[in-house]
Amino acid sequence: MNINKNALIAVILIAGPAFLIWPNSTGGAAIWTINGFLALIPSIKAARKGRDFIPWLVYSMVFWLIALIHSCIISDNDKAKQEKGWHKCPYCGEYSRPEAIVCHCCGKTLIP
Known part of the structure; x- marks a missing residue:
């Protein structure tokens, strides 16, 4: 903004x-x-x-x-989540918190 x-x-x-x-x-x-x-x-x-x-x-x-x-x-929409450092899961496309190492939606390991 x-x-x-x-x-x-x-x-x-x-x-x-x-x-x-x-x-x-x-x-x-x-x-x-x-x-x-x-x-x-x-x-x-x-x-x-x-x-x-x-x-x-x-x-x-x-x-x-x-x-x-x-x-x-x-x-927050996707743009705001990206600005706050959230990670997008490459498997399911859901956003996870910055400190997450496993996707909360599909349970797969997030790639840093």
């Missing part, structure tokens, strides 16, 4: 519309900005689990509470 690119896009999505839509109204801009920064919580959680940051940011801005619960219950 490229933090700098995602941070720039997040600022544009959060602050941009707030001050373009409501240039003279501080209340609307403040609500939009607060909502945007709250939306970062589920977006970052989902990005750490291997999901795309920008779609999750938009999803979180619209349905914050649902996105927060959703980001807490989703599991």
